[in-house]
Amino acid sequence: MIDLELVTIGTELLLGQLLDGNGAEIGRMLAERGVRVTRRTSVGDDEASIGAAVSDALKRTGAVLTTGGLGPTRDDVTKRVVADLYQWPLEFDATIWDALVDRFAKLGRTAPASNRSQAEVPRGAAVLSNRWGTAPGLWLEGPPGLTIMLPGVPREMRELMRHEVLPRLASRAGTAIIRSRTLRTTGVAESKLAETLGLVEDELKPLTLAYLPGVSGVDLRVTAWGLPEDDARERLDAAEHRLRQSAGEWAYGTDDDDLAEVILGLARQRHWHLAVAESCTGGLLGGRLTAVPGSSDVFVGGVIAYDNAVKTRELDVPTDLLAAHGAVSEAVARAMVEGVAQRFGAELALAVTGIAGPDGGSPEKPVGTVFVAWRVGRRVGVSRVVLPGDRNEIRARAAQSALYLLYRALHSA
């Protein structure tokens, strides 16, 4: 295990206008490779603070990773400050500049002169090539210690970590690691899940178990601390197996598995197509499905039927049905799913209608009431759920509930 400190740079972090998501994500990525973050410091965009934070960290730990302050604007000063600490002069790097000019050209633009500062490199630093943005990462190793500088844009930070930083650190980190595995569940409340898993928790020791509830369900994270990689993997496999036994049909995947992706995979095996009809989710379900690369061979499309007239005209929901039951009803959800399946000629279909709030609730149908209808071949089912949260949480949970019901129906198909 090696130790390292993080320095995250940005006045908005101190003012609390931005959560330090980069700091957390880097912590997770490093832990998985057996690199321990011993301290994280956040400072504003000023030279004195950045200089002091990096210099203190190098004195204490000998290794530091910074994010932020590498952009083209005047408040981006990290590189200059760190170069000064190493007493390495900044030099213009034509390779970086050419790549930057190319990048702009592909977007049909000319690289502005203000970006030239991004092509400057402290003499002696290794350049971590950034194919995802304009600011390259930098790797400085010399008398004061190891300094790794990454841009603060989350995606660029993430890709540079994955492709440049982690491989370089891995060779130094040794064999003990910190590793987690997440079993993803949905369709069950945290307290009910905790009741069901109560006794399992002791069996998992020395692994630790955390419950992480969110709009897509409750994730169960098991962590092995400081074990050799093979041992950790074996114990995590056993823990996952044990948790799956108890969580039963609530468990739909592990780690980064997405329920939309799981469903598309199941449908693809059967050469089935999927269409959606959305009222209260307003496109979120389509958005979830089309977020998956290659979804177009299964997902054909859908209708966002926000207005009742659209439900009638585009989904053939009878007006008298709407009048008799209201738009948020089992009967209308069923008519929507039949309508979209027939119009789009899809073997699989989902329909969602509900009350996302903040207004529109009633004693019989409070805010959060959602009807989900699914169709698999000729089988049709409708479920009523009442979902907690604000408007956006209810909508996100409604999309996840719809996917979950289709997932269960597909499993028994």
Next chain:
Amino acid sequence: MIDLELVTIGTELLLGQLLDGNGAEIGRMLAERGVRVTRRTSVGDDEASIGAAVSDALKRTGAVLTTGGLGPTRDDVTKRVVADLYQWPLEFDATIWDALVDRFAKLGRTAPASNRSQAEVPRGAAVLSNRWGTAPGLWLEGPPGLTIMLPGVPREMRELMRHEVLPRLASRAGTAIIRSRTLRTTGVAESKLAETLGLVEDELKPLTLAYLPGVSGVDLRVTAWGLPEDDARERLDAAEHRLRQSAGEWAYGTDDDDLAEVILGLARQRHWHLAVAESCTGGLLGGRLTAVPGSSDVFVGGVIAYDNAVKTRELDVPTDLLAAHGAVSEAVARAMVEGVAQRFGAELALAVTGIAGPDGGSPEKPVGTVFVAWRVGRRVGVSRVVLPGDRNEIRARAAQSALYLLYRALHSA
């Protein structure tokens, strides 16, 4: 203005299993009262790290606020470490213990002996009474400086900040405050915007300007530091005015304004309705619009036309047009927007077709190529944009670009 450092304590923060929401929230609360957070340090639950972090902060700044490590378990060591720094012995406080016993009694339980440590107070410290949990806050003022200790449970931290810490700090901070305003822009790259605003930046002094790029555009944040409230507001008004002049039609709102909400507001004034036809965004545009409470009086719905057959059947896009130009083309975008406007009887319409990747690009139409068509009354326009990022960023940027083009068209309508 007074300066203060934050020390947030918890191994889970360094491992990235928990975002430092407390650190951000305290930063916001303090800024509003004119207390500047000059540095935030996160350390694990071990005595040496906590001691070093608090002691360094006191030496640098003379004032520090900690959260976490005040619970009843063995890894809660903050109080002991800080008492040692002040060389103040811990003493049992019967008043705290009695309140704790009461609290447990109300829940029908007996206070466990392990909670006794929570009733210990460094001699000389003021107790910040915690009616929302078991660990009181502590206020230490003496030779090394000011140390404020709060529990890490967000609600307890928040209530203690509000009722105990902020009133005590307010009397020292005077009337100066830190206040920001954000001007939201879109449709322009950060570097281009920086070039345009280059000279304005100097005019804004002593206010500072930060560029915050994201998938919805570049936010410009101006901050007034340590000014009296009226003076700050006046200067921020002037700065916003000056930035709006330079940013021109790129600026669409301030602070939390959302472009979808702005558009719905403009359409509502004219009693117009809006429909969307989405290919590569797959529902995201509908999702953005329906995220706004009360959107149903303007937004009627749309078609997710992912498959070409859907474009023809549900949006009347001629098959020969698709064959001649391809689905990602100016002609098809135009046909989609005409189709959805007519079918849905909407005065306003948007259509998006593009290549979100990772596959499907070509030299003429690389990944990121998106055609957006808008319709306002009888006027129709189509724009081609090439958007950077991965699949999800391209899709999010495509939705934002579509909203932006409609916004511009509405402005000149």
